[in-house]
Amino acid sequence: MSKKAYWISIYNEVLDSDKLTAYAALAGPALTAAGGRIIARGMPASLYEHGQMQRTVLIEFDSVEAANAAYKSAGYAEALAALNGGVVREVRIIEAAD
Numbered sequence: 642m643s644k645k646a647y648w649i650s651i652y653n654e655v656l657d658s659d660k661l662t663a664y665a666a667l668a669g670p671a672l673t674a675a676g677g678r679i680i681a682r683g684m685p686a687s688l689y690e691h692g693q694m695q696r697t698v699l700i701e702f703d704s705v706e707a708a709n710a711a712y713k714s715a716g717y718a719e720a721l722a723a724l725n726g727g728v729v730r731e732v733r734i735i736e737a738a739d
Contacts, residue, residue, distance in 0.1 A: 643704035645737040648677065648711070652696035653729045660727025664720050671716030672700055676707050708734045 655661055669679065682698040702708040711717060712732070 643706070644739075646702045646705040646708045647680075647735050647737065648672075648698075648700040648702065648708050649731075649733045649735065650698040650700075651731045651733075653731070655696070655728050657727035660724055664724035664727065667720035667723055668717060671714060671720055672711050674716060675702075675711035675714050677702050677711055702734075705734060705736050 673679070677700040680699040680701050682696075684694060684696055685692060688694065700708075702711065712734070
C-alpha cells in the first residue's frame with residue numbers, strides 16, 4: 642500500500658498579487674479534483690529558529706504518484722499559466738513518514 646504524500650508550497654516572494662489570486666482560483670479546484678485535500682494554507686502562526694514569514698500551503702494526497710500526477714494535470718497547467726511569474730516559490734512533494 643502506498644504511503645500518503647504531502648505537497649508543500651512555500652512562497653518566497655509575491656511579485657503580483659493579482660496573478661496569485663487568479664492562480665488560487667484555478668489551482669484549488671484542479672488539485673482537489675486530482676484527489677488533493679488542502680490541509681493548511683496561509684501565513685505561519687508562529688516562527689522558530691530560522692523561520693521566515695512566508696505563505697505556505699500543505700496539501701495531502703494518497704501517494705507521491707497522485708501528487709505528481711496532479712502537478713502535471715491539465716487543470717493545474719491552466720493555474721500555472723495564470724500564475725505566470727507572479728511569485729517566487731518552492732513546491733515540494735514528500736512521502737509521509739511511517
